[in-house]
Amino acid sequence: MKFKNPIISGFYPDPSICRVENDFYLVTSTFEYFPGVPIFHSTDLVNWDQIGHCLTTTQQLPLNDTPSSCGIYAPTIRYHEGVFYVVTTNVLEGGNFFVTAINPAGPWSEPIWFENSQGIDPSLFFDEDGKCYLTGTSGNHEKSGIYQVEIDIKTGKYLSERKFIWEGTGGAFPEGPHLYKIGKYYYLMISEGGTEYGHMLTISRSKNLYGPFESYEGNPIMTHRSKNHPIQATGHADLVQHTDSSWWAVFLAFRPIGYPKKHHLGRETFLAPITWTEAGWPIVGDNGIIGEEIESESITSAQHVEWKERDDFDQSVLDFKWIFRRNLLKENYLLNGEEGFLSLIGSSATLRDTATHTFVGRRQEHFDCEISTSLQFKPQDSEEAGLTIFANENFHYEIGLRNMNGKTEVFFRKNIGSISVIEKQLDYEENTIEFRIISDAECYSFEIVSPTGDVTSLGTGECGLLSTEVAGGFTGNVFGLYATGNGEQSRNEARFNWFNYKIARK
The missing domain is CATH 2.115.10.20 (Glycosyl hydrolase domain; family 43)
Incomplete structure (x- = not known):
């Protein structure tokens, strides 16, 4: 077989x-x-x-x-x-x-x-x-x-x-x-x-x-x-x-x-x-x-993949596929299986720090896939939370919600080596948002979906800039949910209601 x-x-x-x-x-x-x-x-x-x-x-x-x-x-x-x-x-x-x-x-x-x-x-x-x-x-x-x-x-x-x-x-x-x-x-x-x-x-x-x-x-x-x-x-x-x-x-x-x-x-x-x-x-x-x-004649079973596309966070523990970066600070994570949500509270560390930051993710297992999640969050002070595709501290893209001058905005940021740049930012008045990352072999595309169903594209990022040949290291890319106080311990919960990993069939 x-x-x-x-x-x-x-x-x-x-x-x-x-x-x-x-x-x-x-x-x-x-x-x-x-x-x-x-x-x-x-x-x-x-x-x-x-x-x-x-x-x-x-x-x-x-x-x-x-x-x-x-x-x-x-x-x-x-x-x-x-x-x-x-x-x-x-x-x-x-x-x-x-x-x-x-x-x-x-x-x-x-x-x-x-x-x-x-x-x-x-x-x-x-x-x-x-x-x-x-x-x-x-x-x-x-x-x-x-x-x-x-x-x-x-x-x-x-x-x-x-x-x-x-x-x-x-x-x-x-x-x-x-x-x-x-x-x-x-x-x-x-x-x-x-x-x-x-x-x-x-x-x-x-x-x-x-x-x-x-x-x-x-x-x-x-x-x-x-x-x-x-x-x-x-x-x-x-x-x-x-x-x-x-x-x-x-x-x-x-x-x-x-x-x-x-x-x-x-x-x-x-x-x-x-x-x-x-x-x-x-x-x-x-x-x-x-x-x-x-x-091979020695292989007698058909190969199959039992893929769980959606995680509603409705269990008492996370699936084995979920991983953290370094030893997690448990007080910054709340999994409410009865109500079906995962809340993150941002530590002072950001995704660019080697100190433990608030992050939980899943490995990217397919070139062609669509990742999405629903977030409820009202950021205060310097808080932000969102969805990232992460190679290491110096190489990652993310979309998120943050507080800027007392207002909530959605943003798309690229971190490539020593360069960190906001590619797009928009005022956002709602407290609920859906983030999407659509991946093919060459490119990640970033979108948001409002509670009314309106889809807005925020931009794209090359997969190759997050590759081992560019970013270095021994790991692969991970889709992550994150929260940070950007130098201060957060007080607000960033509530993720579900996470979806859809394999694109080609």
């Missing part, structure tokens, strides 16, 4: 996967967003449902004034003797740690931090004798490459010397290591070339856990570098064996658009089959090339 890539669209990078009997579990990076590390479940590898997050408290995930694209890097999920383990890095708040759970939907444990934490992209490997090993990248002042140490999985303490085991094939930034025991060999798979257009997947093997590791002469086993392909930056993969004994890789990639090419949805999660050479080396996809559509 055929399936389409990506299998999880939008900003879900650095996937890691494990299988427990007939069930698969997958986690991805979240950087400065909270809660951290979404966890997905599947029984067929192509249809995934989010069942929770692994890091849901400030104790598990401190994000104190964390800049964009810092925070949580590259988690790995593993299962051993009835326990799930997720190991990851909080790059500015303590380094490498892991959490555990009996039920992958949670709750997850308090973090267990590794001593002398160095490097990023930690991965756990449980050997046949029950011993556990931590594999990761080089730290400060270390030779570039991959390092490994035996650990006490109960305490995180090192039980051996941390040893250098492989430098890779010579590509920049050897990272994302995963160790597997398949047959008589230990296979060490890593990414090289940086998580950009030169990204590639390479592999080595050894009969000894610490090596020496023999590099596959046919490396890289997956890359789209130097190819005119709609999928780019393939790498940072993890392997899993299907129930029919076939092998598969989940990995990140992105889908650039336009010329020169730029990507703004972020790095997404893709899937491809593994074939094995006669000498016992794995090859991903079609000799390292990955299709947008793949057919």
